[in-house]
Amino acid sequence: MNELIPPHTRGESVFVDDIPEPKNMLHTAVFVSDIVHGKIKNLDIRIAVKSEGVVKIITAKDIPGENQLGRIIQDEELLAEEKVDFIGHPIVVVYAETKEQANRAKELITIDYEELPAIFDPRVAAKKGSLIAPSRTFTLGDVDSIWDSCETIVEGRAESGGQEHIYMEPQGSLAIPREDGRVLLYSSTQNPSTVQSTVAKILGFDMNKIEVDVTRLGGGFGGKEDQATAWAAICALGVYYTSRPVKLILDRQEDITITGKRHPYSTDYKIGIDKEGKILAFSADYYQNSGAAADLSTAVLGRTLFHVTNAYFIPNVRVTAYPCRTNLVPFTAFRGFGAPQGMYVIECALSHIADESGIPISILQEKNLLEDGDQFPYGMITKNTHAKRSFAKVIQDSQYELLKKEKEEFNAKSKFLKKGISIMPICFGISFTSTFMNQAGALVNVYYDGSVNVSTGAVEMGQGVNMKIKTIATRFLSIDSKRIRVESTNTSRVINTSPTSASSGADLNGKATEFACLKIIERLKNLANEKLGEGIITIENEVVYLDGVKTELVWEELIWLAYTNRVNLAAQALYATPGIYFDNEKEKGKPFAYHVFGAAVIEVTVDCLRGTYTIDKAHVVHDAGRSLNYLIDLGQVEGGLVQGIGWMTLEELQYVDGKLITDALATYKVPDVHFAPEIKATFLEDADNPYAVLESKGIGEPPFMYGIGAYFALKDAAQAFRNDKEWDYTAPLTPERILLYLHNLE
Ligand code: MOS
Numbered sequence: 150m151n152e153l154i155p156p157h158t159r160g161e162s163v164f165v166d167d168i169p170e171p172k173n174m175l176h177t178a179v180f181v182s183d184i185v186h187g188k189i190k191n192l193d194i195r196i197a198v199k200s201e202g203v204v205k206i207i208t209a210k211d212i213p214g215e216n217q218l219g220r221i222i223q224d225e226e227l228l229a230e231e232k233v234d235f236i237g238h239p240i241v242v243v244y245a246e247t248k249e250q251a252n253r254a255k256e257l258i259t260i261d262y263e264e265l266p267a268i269f270d271p272r273v274a275a276k277k278g279s280l281i282a283p284s285r286t287f288t289l290g291d292v293d294s295i296w297d298s299c300e301t302i303v304e305g306r307a308e309s310g311g312q313e314h315i316y317m318e319p320q321g322s323l324a325i326p327r328e329d330g331r332v333l334l335y336s337s338t339q340n341p342s343t344v345q346s347t348v349a350k351i352l353g354f355d356m357n358k359i360e361v362d363v364t365r366l367g368g369g370f371g372g373k374e375d376q377a378t379a380w381a382a383i384c385a386l387g388v389y390y391t392s393r394p395v396k397l398i399l400d401r402q403e404d405i406t407i408t409g410k411r412h413p414y415s416t417d418y419k420i421g422i423d424k425e426g427k428i429l430a431f432s433a434d435y436y437q438n439s440g441a442a443a444d445l446s447t448a449v450l451g452r453t454l455f456h457v458t459n460a461y462f463i464p465n466v467r468v469t470a471y472p473c474r475t476n477l478v479p480f481t482a483f484r485g486f487g488a489p490q491g492m493y494v495i496e497c498a499l500s501h502i503a504d505e506s507g508i509p510i511s512i513l514q515e516k517n518l519l520e521d522g523d524q525f526p527y528g529m530i531t532k533n534t535h536a537k538r539s540f541a542k543v544i545q546d547s548q549y550e551l552l553k554k555e556k557e558e559f560n561a562k563s564k565f566l567k568k569g570i571s572i573m574p575i576c577f578g579i580s581f582t583s584t585f586m587n588q589a590g591a592l593v594n595v596y597y598d599g600s601v602n603v604s605t606g607a608v609e610m611g612q613g614v615n616m617k618i619k620t621i622a623t624r625f626l627s628i629d630s631k632r633i634r635v636e637s638t639n640t641s642r643v644i645n646t647s648p649t650s651a652s653s654g655a656d657l658n659g660k661a662t663e664f665a666c667l668k669i670i671e672r673l674k675n676l677a678n679e680k681l682g683e684g685i686i687t688i689e690n691e692v693v694y695l696d697g698v699k700t701e702l703v704w705e706e707l708i709w710l711a712y713t714n715r716v717n718l719a720a721q722a723l724y725a726t727p728g729i730y731f732d733n734e735k736e737k738g739k740p741f742a743y744h745v746f747g748a749a750v751i752e753v754t755v756d757c758l759r760g761t762y763t764i765d766k767a768h769v770v771h772d773a774g775r776s777l778n779y780l781i782d783l784g785q786v787e788g789g790l791v792q793g794i795g796w797m798t799l800e801e802l803q804y805v806d807g808k809l810i811t812d813a814l815a816t817y818k819v820p821d822v823h824f825a826p827e828i829k830a831t832f833l834e835d836a837d838n839p840y841a842v843l844e845s846k847g848i849g850e851p852p853f854m855y856g857i858g859a860y861f862a863l864k865d866a867a868q869a870f871r872n873d874k875e876w877d878y879t880a881p882l883t884p885e886r887i888l889l890y891l892h893n894l895e
Contacts, residue, residue, distance in 0.1 A: 154522045166398045175244045175246075176244070176250070177243065177397035180242070181236070185234075185235060185236055186232075186235075188233055189231055189233065189260065192208065196257045197255065200250065200257055204244045205244045206254070207241070209229065209240075213351075213353045213389065218378060219447065220343065222282065222447065225441075225444065228242070235441040236406070236808055237408075239407075243258075246764060264819070268474075268476055269475050269806075269807050272415055274474055274483040275436055280474060281472040282472050284470060285469070286469040286470075287468060289526040290734045293467075296639050300506070302420070302502075303498070303505045305878060307411075307494045307497040308414070309493050309879075310800070310881050312483055315817075317368050320380050321336075325388070325666070326386045326394065331360070332360070335396050338366070338378070338608070339373045339648045340373070340374050340648035345361045345640045346383045348385045351382045352389055359640070361381070364638075365608075368611050369611075369649070370598065370792070371411075371650060375409075375444050376409050376479075405809070405812045407478060410480055412440075412449055413480070417434045420495075423750055433469075437473060437477055437495070438480060441476055445482050446481075450472045452582060455741075457494070460575060461514070463526075468526065484792060485850045486651065488850070493857050495663045500511050501876070505678045519536040527738065531738045533836075533838070534744070535746035535836055536574060540748045543749060546768055546831065548748055550806035552570055566754055566755070566757070568869070569753045569863055570750065570751065575592055575746065575748065576748070579742055579744065579846065580655065581647065584729055588645075588723060589660070589724050590723050591658060591662040591665040591724075591734060597712040599628075599708045601622065601634070603619070603773065604639065605635075607638065607658035612848075615780065617655040617659060618659060618662050619633050620777055622666055625666035627688050650849075651850070652745075655842070661723060672717060673716070677707065742841065745846050746772040747852070749858050751764065751766070751861075752765045752766040753859065754866065755870070760891060762798075766828075766829070767829070767858075769828065771786050771831070771833065771851075771852060773786075774846030775845055777845045780830075781848075786855075789851070789856075790855045790856055791825045792856065793855055793859075794824075794826070795819050798860070801818065803816075869889060877890070
């Protein structure tokens with residue numbers, strides 16, 4: 150065992166499926182709907198019940214509490230009762246001695262349906278009034294009166310596809326029976342308190358009878374923000390009926406088929422500019438394909454509306470978004486949470502009007518970037534704005550003008566290989582748009598040997614939040630980081646947690662950690678004053694100073710002294726982001742603590758005979774505030790960028806009559822290391838952020854949106870081959886789609 154290599158990279162981290170299996174544990178198989186929409190007729194489990202190894206089979210009627218997964222809107226049954234609304238809706242659960250026996254019994258279940266008409270297209274759903282919730286409209290200025298003053302106006306349609314999360318660890322849970330009917334749940338969730346509360350509701354329990362413990366996830370990306378709950382509930386129901394431990398881990402194909410993904414959107418836009426290229430007006434209607442149940446769709450829709458203007462100031466805006474109910478698996482959170490869908494559309498509109506007006510898109514972008522004092526369509530005024538600075542810096546760092554010249558020279562000489570470049574600025578709001586969710590708790594325990602355990606509501610999912618929490622505790626306690634351990638996320642230690650999402654995990658939980666550490670430091674200082682006399686006490690690198698003079702008192706002794714003097718060495722704290730609010734009636738407010746800015750330049754080469762392409766290079770200038778951890782933040786920038794490029798290029802969800810046919814990694818292509826571009830990422834200097842812990846900024850989601858630049862770089866290259874044809878603003882821009890553009894194929 151090499152101590153220099155962290156356990157995680159030695160493959161020693163424990164995920165749900167790695168927890169040593171308790172004896173007597175049961176395995177689970179979930180029987181799901183294989184039609185898109187219909188009434189359940191003749192569900193027959195009689196033969197399955199008698200199958201070897203089966204201990205219990207349950208259907209909707211066996212649910213002791215409420216058969217309901219929905220949180221924002223109560224519209225999703227855990228187990229379908231009379232009707233199914235999508236392929237993959239769970240109907241029956243089998244608990245058996247082995248996984249094979251559970252699967253075999255599942256095969257023996259029979260069902261008939263009365264099939265009902267289905268909708269897959271969000272525009273059709275909107276026309277039929279099939280909405281999850283009412284549409285929402287944000288307005289600024291007056292678009293209607295301004296169109297006449299525009300020099301150029303274009304209108305068009307933009308389509309963006311969904312995206313599968315492909316977290317390395319599939320969804321799953323292990324439930325353990327505890328004394329007195331209580332249940333301990335290990336769950337691969339970003340949202341332990343929601344698992345706790347929803348499972349309690351389903352079992353008809355109080356929340357205090359359910360304990361959820363999360364050590365780490367093998368990736369979440371939003372896919373486990375709301376959609377981990379069903380599997381935990383199914384395991385807990387097994388415990389309820391059998392009093393035995395129960396495990397369910399979805400296999401990859403099941404996970405891809407029956408869990409939610411990024412929302413596809415179809416959008417109509419209209420944009421107008423003046424002679425100089427200033428954007429005067431922008432309007433759009435966004436049709437969100439929400440799937441068959443609400444899940445987080447309304448919140449995702451909101452974040453789309455908050456990001457319709459990306460990093461630009463547009464004085465006149467009217468945008469409306471419709472959450473459209475269809476018969477696909479309920480779509481859910483995915484890195485960016487609706488913002489990428491919004492930001493893609495404004496970039497399409499800019500690209501379109503650049504082609505129409507002859508003003509290069511880079512000029513249009515640059516001219517309209519946000520500056521301090523500009524207003525977003527939702528009323529917030531931007532400050533500490535780094536849009537222009539990051540844009541200018543990426544142009545300089547990438548030598549954009551030179552790249553452009555080289556590209557033009559290359560394209561003039563090369564017949565079939567064409568190069569393309571794009572610039573992608575970003576602006577992303579940090580905070581949950583539901584204000585009340587911007588809270589987090591921390592519990593800091595100092596043991597009497599001087600070692601420290603920190604618990605927070607943050608879930609480690611590979612994004613490095615535990616390392617950041619540790620850094621924060623190290624700074625505020627001013628002790629060796631080796632003394633500090635960051636504990637699992639546990640609903641008995643830190644309660645009522647918000648999900649680890651919205652790029653806010655380190656911001657919220659880090660600040661709560663700061664507060665809790667400072668409480669302990671305060672008590673220790675008082676104690677030191679009692680022992681050392683009056684004066685200003687400071688603790689630096691484990692040593693106590695009195696009025697700036699080093700004393701003999703060091704951390705371990707100080708803690709022992711505190712213990713023997715019966716000083717409280719545990720501290721709990723809550724952080725609630727100050728100063729944010731939103732008025733849902735007026736659709737105005739200050740929903741975000743701050744914004745993250747940045748810009749990327751992306752270079753591509755398209756093989757115009759084949760439609761294939763390479764994403765050659767990405768230059769990124771990112772605003773990470775004062776980074777809490779350079780390597781972690783760099784990893785988030787690189788990973789986010791590549792995931793965003795995947796969404797825009799290779800990753801295509803293909804459905805046939807509502808059935809997902811790209812349901813395996815053999816048919817759903819995600820970017821790999823060979824496809825990823827060479828990435829040159831730097832962080833913006835002098836970008837300290839007064840609105841988050843230690844001047845840092847949230848990092849999880851914003852870099853995803855740099856990937857949108859890949860789409861426009863590919864468009865640039867393809868149009869170097871031919872530009873006599875209208876561009877179809879549809880993503881992902883797969884090689885097939887490029888080929889169809891380049892040649893007159895049908
Ligand atoms: Mo994230 S998409 O806010 O879990």
